[in-house]
Amino acid sequence: MDSDTFRAGQKPEKLLARRSADVVSAVGDVSYRWSIKEDLIEWGEGAEPLLGVTNPECVKTGRAFGARSLSQKGASRYETVMYSRESDNGGGVRYEIEYQLVDDYGGKRWVEDRGRWFADADGNPEIAVGVLRAIDQRRVRDDQLVRLSTFDELTGLLNRVRLKGELSDVLTQARTPSAFLLLAVDNLARINESYGFDVGDEVIVGVAERLGGMSRRADALGRYSGNKFGVVLRNCTHDRLGDVAERLLGSVRDQAIQTSRGPVAITMSAGCISLPFHAQTVEAALAHAEEALMSAKQMHRDSYVVYAPSREREKMRQRNIHLADELISALNDRRIRLAYQPIFSSRSGEPEFYECLIRLVHEDGRIIAAGSFIPIAEKLGLIGLLDYRVMELAIETLRARPDVKLALNVSGGTTSDRMWLDALVAQLRSDPGLATRLTVEITETVAIHDMAEAAGFISQLRDLGCQIAIDDFGAGYTSFRNLRALDVDLVKIDGSFVQNLIENRDNQFFVRTLVELAHNFNLPIVAEWVSNEDEVAMLRDLGVEYLQGFYLGEPSLDLPEAEAQSAALG
Template sequence: MNGEAQKPVDKTAAEDNGSERVLPASHDLSPGRRDDLFSTAANAVGDVAYRWNINSDHIHWAEGAQAMLGVHKAEDMSSDSALRSRVLCQNGSSRLDAFTGATVADNGAGVPYELEYQLKDDTGALRWYEDRGRWYAGADGKPEIAIGVLRSIDERRGQAERIERLKTFDELTGLLNRKHLMGAIEETLGHTVRTKSSGAFLLLAVDNLTLINDAHGFDVADEVIVGIGKRLRGLARRTDAVGRYSGNKFGLVLRNCSKERLIAVTERLLASVRDQVIQTSRGPVATTVSAGCVSLPAHAQTVEHALSHAEEALTAAKQMYRDSYVMYTPSREREQMRRHNLNVADELVAALNQRRICLAYQPIVSSVTGDVMMHECLIRLEQPDGSIAAAGNFVPIAEKLGLIGLLDFRAMELTMETLRNRPDVTLSLNVSGRTTSDHMWLDTLVAQLRADRTLASRLIVEITETVALHEIAGSAEFVTTLRDLGCQVAIDDFGAGYTSFRNLKTIEVDLVKIDGSFVQDLVTNKDNQFFVRTLVELAHNFNLPIVAEWVGNAEEVAMLRDFGVEYLQGFFLGEPVLQLPAANMRGALANKRA
């Protein structure tokens, strides 16, 4: 030993390179270096360390404190008393109160503390800080020294406040969000009961938001929504509640509002939007709103009833024309229909779960030979008592309530199962308009057809003319996908939509089915005869074979054959049956010819 002080050695590094390495002075952990190391580490992560002598009320700050606190004069932050006028603690107490009011005694290791408070900088702005550290007691057991770290948490607090605000308010408009709008309806219903007064709920929707999106873009549409929200809020009283119900819908809850006043308020709200354009970043935009109105509690005693009745009235208003409103009025027939629809929906769900959805097969015959060429698959519902319900009893309700996709999926499964079990038949499957854009339905069908290529040539998929022409591009893609797999595609209800040569050419189907309403009374109705001949000529111009539906007698069979219709379908030729015949029928028209 030569008597020189030994410097700390980094053993890990020494082992790596086979020699001893002396640590830099800044990493020295000897007592004299600890404070500097503490300050250096705090500064490295953007914090500021401090030592506070509580008895002398002197605060020693590490480098960077003035910039973090936004204080230009060092004396304004050299003591707690100097900072006191700038600090706003959440509970109204001071930083010192957090120490002197502590119930924990210092046993020699110090007592930890953690505070959050705001501090006013030299510009008058409030900044949020997190203050963490330990205080140490003097000989009398009272706090004497505090050593801590100050961290700016403006961003964190701002995010927390934004999250908290979003729990109550809509992010775009600043109005109440849907949850708290519903809470306002509930409060108003309670108020009307307690005070024996009346209130109202209005549901308003922007009429032409889709057109605004297409013409100006979503940003401008958002500006329109914000502008309408401001107008509604400007017209509302202090006791009223205004909120955003959904994308283009607003809700307004009114207290102490009679029916007469409700009409006046609604007309004023509509006029405020109609009579003055909304200024946006791309110029003025004109728009209107429609409204559904419900009196509380006269026509709605619960929040759920208020919302459903307002939706119903709004739907009726939008069906009339733009810039209109409808006052909800109870209707026994409407309530009975609603209950019936809900009962049917429950039965549909139960039938799907219990595998009581089935198919009936109706033959489609050749007008020339009378042979059965294919069968249309018609969906049926087996009721718990064993009776069978036709599609007309539940499909319209399923479409209205959004359950049609489930029925289409089950019908597709049953059709594919029949094709696998009966290699001698060709089947035609109907799909709804919603299903033509259902990628899961199409992907499932594609997967099954690719697994067994022999099925595609015996499958025809029917889409209605109105659906096919509603979105030409989407329908054409749907049809192309099926035809590329080897399926055929038919347009059902041909003549009921807006057929044109261009549309038929774009969609490229394989078969057309003339809407049955034009076949009814064909023999005696000259207009129907002219229309059917025209449709046949139109289809034949594209080399498309034709099926005539609802064929009801031998005279119609003869006339349709003379018009050039290739295939016939109707109860006269064969009713739908739950079990396919053992083999394709031959000569179905043998004893039914004119």
């Protein structure tokens, strides 16, 4: 009903009579006219089915209708009209509310109530005319959307967004000491693999029920991610945090979770943090809880760690952040360089090939060795970018220097990096002659971590014409089976066994054994970390074909010219 109709001088009674039959009823709505002073309601057609009453006389008065209404404070028709702060200036005062009605069958139904009230000469509500519309289906949809935005679909617990909201509330109020626990099911991947993902879901639901049974009414429990749960503990002091964590872990540990495949025994680990003492923001609280959880997992299963600030840890983080920025900047500014260390033939004394070692050129010109940044790059997930750049530089060198052979190290993650391999394949196929002068080195520990994946990686490189070397040979679980499974061309004995070779009989025995093992498969050997002439002689006598070490030749940013490459061994 628009205000223009009323301003034209038409009475609301006439408007209601004219339109209710042919418009309102046609769309399933029910019109009404409420004479407020007499407290009488006149209902239009279709009132019985919409209101769920067998006799409209039972809702003939506003009082009777109000007795059937279930509404929050301020949401009933009576309160909306009678306590309105607006004034009727001739066109009526619009209102729109939603509430539930109790029907004659014991059920409840949602309605939307839209209308206008009109004032008497004194400005008091005299008449209200409006329309009721059934909105049960819409409310169900809205409730479902609200539930999906609030609760985890699988467990019925608070979802991540709402859990963070509860955490924010605790930090904002900060009236009493509180805490946050982040708990993770140990080895959920193993459960999924052994029993199936459906059983894994049953385990998650079972854990939710256990934790819910241990939580207090004031606590907020939610599912943080796949196998992780978060608990916001209100009114929990730091000294009680360990006891709470142990009680929650025990509730899961002490009794197996019943599933459709039978009982499944599980454990959990937890990271705990006191609030607001050790975190003033949600992001900081979550980060510290994740850190404590990671520490708990590194200890052993079924453990918890309470976060404690550490200046050394923060300094290390700042160093990591600074180094990450420096690495990205060096990559963008082309300040990643190769240093070439010669690898000599033990017989001829001539350099046979060069190992490519990564270096970072600082902005001030200083050369930074790999040991200063590679471990951090691996931890921060930047090693793949560095491997890619090293590969590009090695290919450039092979093109520029057709007289040299190079050995290129790759990290563990790169052996499964499809983009790195595709880029190398593209480079070598465009210039097939490069592959015969390139040796790709992978460490033994990486190779045996996933033999099938390593074998596939090696096979593709060999098909291109590259040679493959096993680096750090002897540092892993060397066996005849491993060497037979990996179709490699060269092995490099881990330098720790060459170090102090003359004085250390254990190292002598180990090197001799590794040499015999490799020669059994007709594989030539490189000995690293060679440091003196006596080691050169002993390794040569043991049958080692190639030697590498600072004593023989240090890494250099510049390759020697072909005519300058001379014998370095006596």
